[in-house]
Amino acid sequence: MTRGPNDPARRERIVVAAVELMGRDGLHAITHRAVAARAGVPLGSTTYYFRDLDDLLLAAVDLALEQSRARIAAWDAALPPDAGAAEVCRSLAVMTVGFVTEHAARTVLDYELYAAGLRRRPLRARSAEWIGLLRTALRGRFDALTADALTAAVDGFTLQALLAPAPPTVDACEALLRRVVAG
Numbered sequence: 001m002t003r004g005p006n007d008p009a010r011r012e013r014i015v016v017a018a019v020e021l022m023g024r025d026g027l028h029a030i031t032h033r034a035v036a037a038r039a040g041v042p043l044g045s046t047t048y049y050f051r052d053l054d055d056l057l058l059a060a061v062d063l064a065l066e067q068s069r070a071r072i073a074a075w076d077a078a079l080p081p082d083a084g085a086a087e088v089c090r091s092l093a094v095m096t097v098g099f100v101t102e103h104a105a106r107t108v109l110d111y112e113l114y115a116a117g118l119r120r121r122p123l124r125a126r127s128a129e130w131i132g133l134l135r136t137a138l139r140g141r142f143d144a145l146t147a148d149a150l151t152a153a154v155d156g157f158t159l160q161a162l163l164a165p166a167p168p169t170v171d172a173c174e175a176l177l178r179r180v181v182a183g
Contacts, residue, residue, distance in 0.1 A: 007041075010039075010041055010045055010049070011049045011059075013039045013040070013041065014035060014036070014039045014041060014045060014046055014049060014050070014056070014059075015056075015059045015060055015062075015063050016039070016063070017035050017036075017038035017039035017040075018030055018035045018038075018056055018057075018059070018060040019060050019063055019064060019109070020038060021034055021035060021038050022060065022109055022112065022113070023105055023106065023108075023109040026112060027057070027112050027113070027116060030053060030056065030057065030060075031053070032046040032047055032050075032053070032056075035056065054120060054122045054123070055122075057113075057116065057120065057122075057123060058122055058123060058126065060113065061113050061116070061123055061126045061127075062126065064109065064110060064113050065126055065129060065130060065133075068110060068130065068133055069133055072133045072134055072137050073137070075091065075092075075095050075137070076137040076140070078091070079091055079141075083141070085142070085178075085181045086178070088138075088141055088142075089174050089177040089178050089181060090170075090174050092138075092150070092154065092173075092174075092177055093170045093171075093173035093174035093177055094170050096154050096157060096158060096161075096173050097161075097167070097168055097169070097170045097173050099158055100158055100161040100162050100167065100168065101167050104162065107158065107162060108162060110130075111158075111159065111162070113126075113127075113130075114127050114130045114131075115127070131151065131155075134150075134151050134154060135147055135148060135151040138150050138151060142181070146180070146181060149180045150177060150180050150181070153176055153177060153180045154177075157173055157176060161173075
């Protein structure tokens with residue numbers, strides 16, 4: 001066990017441990033006991049900070065959502081403000097394929113947390129917020145309908161690519177995104 005009762009980082013360690021556990025074993029792996037063991041804290045600490053598993057999941061979703069927000073913001077900031085549709089589509093394709101190749105485990109976790117809102121009402125608003133991350137960035141570069149269509153295309157492409165036997169190519173993703181933009 002690490003540190004005593006005056007441990008200001010304990011709550012954060014518990015949340016990080018929950019995210020790590022879910023990333024490794026899925027949402028079903030989350031129990032107060034498993035998270036406490038992973039975080040190196042007494043079992044009572046998890047129930048002290050989180051009244052139930054939904055409360056702990058909500059904190060884990062908040063952390064994952066913040067990390068996703070930072071990734072999308074970094075992607076958007078890396079593009080020139082006057083980037084054309086072709087440049088945005090290429091950059092978006094590179095990021096999307098990265099989600100399903102080098103960051104596949106994290107992307108699976110993100111989708112599990114995102115989909116958890118379908119069955120767990122306390123998570124529903126966060127799941128809806130997740131959808132808005134990319135959409136908001138794209139609405140700064142395209143009209144609302146095109147941004148929404150691109151967001152849906154990235155979402156669908158990502159899910160299908162995670163399930164595919166072979167990784168997708170950036171060129172294939174870019175072709176899809178360009179088709180969406182072209183109408």
